[in-house]
Amino acid sequence: MKVLIMTLGTRGDVQPFVALARGLLAAGHEVVLTAPHRFAGFVTSHGVPFTGVDDGPMRLMDDTAGAGAVIEGGIRARLRQARTMPAMFTQLLEDCWVVASRGAGAGADLVVHNGQILAGQHVAEALGIPAVLALPVPMYVPTREFPWPGAGFPPWLPASANRATFLGMKAPVAMFGRVVDRWREHTLRLPRRRRRHDPLRRPDNDQGTVLHAFSPAVLHAPADWPDSVRTTGYWVLPPSSEPLPDRVEEFLSAGDPPVFVGFGSMSGRDPAHSTAVVLEAARRAGTRLVMATGWGGLADSAAGDDVLVVNEVDHQLLFPRVAAVVHHGGAGTSGVAFAAGRPQVVCPFVGDQPFWARLAHRRGVAPEPLPQRHLTPSGLAAAITTAITDSDLARTAEQLGRCVRADHGVGDAVTALEGVALAHRPT
Structure with missing residues (x-):
């Protein structure tokens, strides 16, 4: 055939x-x-x-x-x-x-x-x-x-x-x-x-x-x-045969599991503002951060002791090792996050993203969606705190991940x- x-x-x-x-x-x-x-x-x-x-x-x-x-x-x-x-x-x-x-x-x-x-x-x-x-x-x-x-x-x-x-x-x-x-x-x-x-x-x-x-x-x-x-x-590609880059491994080993934040190809009007919101939210939530720049979705000048900026990284290898996944709700990213069994915070822009955001909330693996146009440091910080501290979210996410991987x-x-x-x- x-x-x-x-x-x-x-x-x-x-x-x-x-x-x-x-x-x-x-x-x-x-x-x-x-x-x-x-x-x-x-x-x-x-x-x-x-x-x-x-x-x-x-x-x-x-x-x-x-x-x-x-x-x-x-x-x-x-x-x-x-x-x-x-x-x-x-x-x-x-x-x-x-x-x-x-x-x-x-x-x-x-x-x-x-x-x-x-x-x-x-x-x-x-x-x-x-x-x-x-x-x-x-x-x-x-x-x-x-x-x-x-x-x-x-x-x-x-x-x-x-x-x-x-x-x-x-x-x-x-x-x-x-x-x-x-x-x-x-x-x-x-x-x-x-x-x-x-x-x-x-x-x-x-x-x-x-x-x-x-x-x-x-x-x-x-x-x-x-x-x-x-x-x-x-339909998922097998994980990369290459390990995560050394600098990613070093960052993961240097402290508590970080939160991943990435909005894929969704740039918005002002990537610098989006970056500032994410960094302030992470500071308020008291969490370390792996931030993916995507196609301009977040600025790449925010690296620091508690922030690792990456361009492309294998989500299948990284997501199971983070405390929570903050993303835009694209179908592909959502699928990897579900399979990883980690709590999510979904910040949808357009199209089908609000659909997956609501679905993640209904499935009990994410707090209520945070639409990008309403994203604030306080709102994102509160959602991240919920994602990394709510034991019910963590347990449900782990159970759903096992089903998806099967x-x-x-x-x-x-x-x-x-x-x-x-x-x-x-x-």
Whole structure:
């Protein structure tokens, strides 16, 4: 079986698919992972065949100030982004078809895609092969049990309203539908049909397979999800074979377990202010700190006797050794924190981050979320103090971590993909 994996987004949107690709390779299958060019080194360093496509909207992340304005800005910033985004997909879509039709992905039996790249189900339709929607966040499949994770809907909505909030996934069609339709017509030579933009539906309008790459121990599969939707467990790369850097080991050994703070690629408007808030909160909480700079999320000039600043560090090795994990609520970071079995403090910015923040609180492993726009030294200090002193939080986090680590996420996903490919073979 040859699998073409197509993904778009930040590193958190790419890394789970690298883990999946490694699992497919280990099972004897052929794999090509397609993502923006910027991820070539990261993907190939894990032994996964890679072919790049245009960076498209990822270029918005290259301007820290601009990205921060969109993340924290109001409706005007979002409208400006909406006007520029469609054109950013034109070359990306063309590149995806080149990869799939005559490039490294040619001859694939199956397309696995994350929806964000927009091309997945259309490429599969043009090739006459199945498409599988694969997601680290339950963004597409409606349910009565929780609201759409793509926006900060209040958790107290009635069940009937929860399902309605998933209409939020119509926004990409409204924004990018014309671009995709032109590409379908002129490049893929595909006719227009009903529900062509719905990745939950196959071309014959039957339900397509959806794989959710998170733990059922963290989020139980809702009773109203169809059988075509499967929750496998997290798709996690194995921990690095290299130990933590010497300076990290020395810092961990020099005192009580520190608190980790990192906001990933979420920069905000003023990283220096965010850094000052974090440092003052740690001082008030009386804790040592490992602070990750990420993609500009926190300033890198704050090192001291009680503060270690790192750029990139293996979270799977570090998180089990800290007193608590303070993070932005990205799906990938949340998954590693759940698996580590450590208490959390979640400070969400946008998108699905408030969803994971509320879920961590409901699961009893974190105090109430602290949205970034309301973050203060006193509020963060209080949350950190709770996380490192509340025995119930610690016990619940440890129990949940054991459950998450018992999953076989990649293995179950590989088995599911083998089943999809087998069902599509001519008899």
